[in-house]
Amino acid sequence: MNAVLVIIAFTILASAAVAMSLRNLIHSALLLVANWLGVAAFYLWAGAEFVAFAQVLIYVGAVSMIVLFAMLLTRRARADAAVVPGSIDRAISALAVSGAVAGVLVFAVLQTHLPAVTPPAPAATVRQLGAQLMGPQAAALLVAGVILTVALLGAVILAAKERNSNQDDAP
Amino acid sequence: MSPLPLCLLLSSGLFCVGLAGALSRSNAILVLLGIELMLNAANLNFIAFWRFGLTPSADTGIIFVIFSIAVAAAEAAVGLALVIAIYRHQKNIRLQEAARLKG
């Protein structure tokens, strides 16, 4: 069982690391899609099927599309692709910071006394999740609906072309 | 090593990779992708505790992850709309140049 976890972990970490370090944006995005598929595989291994399918549907099916469209709509000219001055310093400091955070987190995980007994796999049928979402968590569901609506409207307004008064001089 | 610490180490590793990416890249879209990686790492954590944690009958982990995925998708949409708006203004999406409050 741990062998599967090691393979999934390697996929997730390797694709994320390479995605964050490539110069080619599209390859970064597609490696990130591989990362999200790896995360979905982790959810399947842990037995959370609904979340795994939702992860694929939302991240691989929709967020990847938004990211790729945004990359295509904001492309720079070739001449502009020079290395930004100061990027090496930024990279080194970022690696140092994330190394420190990694150190703290790993220390915390290894020091905590976690239960060593693996409980049997909990059953999470869709019916139970639905009953939870419509019952105790209904308020959160409604708030999530409001958030999504506001985000939809906000994204449309932010990205829409500005209406100029001199737009109707076309033949 | 039991699975739970391994899963937690995986999510910590993914979080730090996302953090490094978000801090070091100058392209706004890649910073947003780093943030998405961090959110995914948190979701991994929730599912790891749901599966191997102390109260196996609680579905709270899954519910939280469902909401987290939904909110992350909404945040990605708004963030990328912002990126497009910045691009329209300054013709590139280098974050170092978006340093002024007034356009």
Next chain:
Amino acid sequence: MSVVAPATDSFLERLPLIMRGWFTGLFPESLRWLAGSLLEIIAILAVFGLLFAFLTLAERKVLGRVQNRPGPNRTGPAGLLQPFADGIKMLTKEDIVPLVADRLLHFLAPVVLVAFSLLTFAVIPYGRHLVALDLDAAVLFFFAAGAGTELSVFMAGWASHNKYSLLAAMRALAQLISYELPLLLSVVPVVMLAGTLSATGIVAAQGGWTAGVIPHWFVLRPWGLAGFAIFVVAALAESNRSPFDLPEAESELIAGHLTEYSGFKYALFFMAEYFGMTALSGMGVTLFLGGWQAPCAFLRFIPSYAWFAVKLFALLLGCIWIRATFPRLRIDQLTRLAWKFLVPLALVNLGTAAFWHLTAGWDGALQIARWALALALVAGPFVLLGRRLSTGIAPRTYRYAAS
């Protein structure tokens, strides 16, 4: 997949299970699960591969007859060997990759597309005991795998390093994303009224007959009829079929995102389109047409997989017929259709289905009121919205040469 069938099932019903049991019995105990899975994979690949081959032939013959010509009839008797001739042609063509194309992505795009398309076949129940993966969230799995196919459209357009391919890929993606929403919204009432996301559960919820002759299929309910119509339109658009085949039409930006593909990779794209159409038709049969259930109680002696095949072929024939009949929609027309017409109708349909569910206790004369109200809720917005969206489009004036 259940490996034990009740003894009351007929022999033909149990035949697939008997064959599966014989095959897995040849293997040692520890490898039985692997043998069973491999058998399911090979069965799906073989059946739907052959179906794809003969579907291309059927399409060309039906299109030909609609257009008053015979269609392919030279290779083999009545053209039956045409698909194999096409296959040989595709396999022996030269595989041309542009010099500046991104080779890895150019190669991966058709592979990813076919992989996700094949995954969608795993959750459809083909018969009473014939489902490869009996998942609790099968419908979600189906649409998640379908959403993965959109990525390969982008990869194909991008990797070709051709501005027309990229433009066409973005248009194709706009079409796919726009029709994702009516597709999912039309399925939500079915899930709501069946009470489960599992495909076998949805088929079981459509069992039973009124007076032994009228089945309880969801398409025979008002909300189910509207949902089925929206599902069919959205499914045609999702699989890039006519009249929504703007992404791959030869007169549109050469061949859209498939411009730089030739030979076997083009055949893979083609195959994935037919697989998508077949899988969506199969899911439509499962969700709305009762899956493998027989239409009348006394026809139950015909095995369940035969009924599924009949319904699937009927839907596929309908898709081919639609292709032969309607002209292609422009990109602005099809996005307008999706966002302004299908999405509001699908949302209203959700309300109608909720009304149907809450009034399940009405009987007697109230049953007639229930049907009348539900039909009004389905037909009313359709007529009103259709009228509203067609205003401003002047009636056609025809001018003939002789007049």
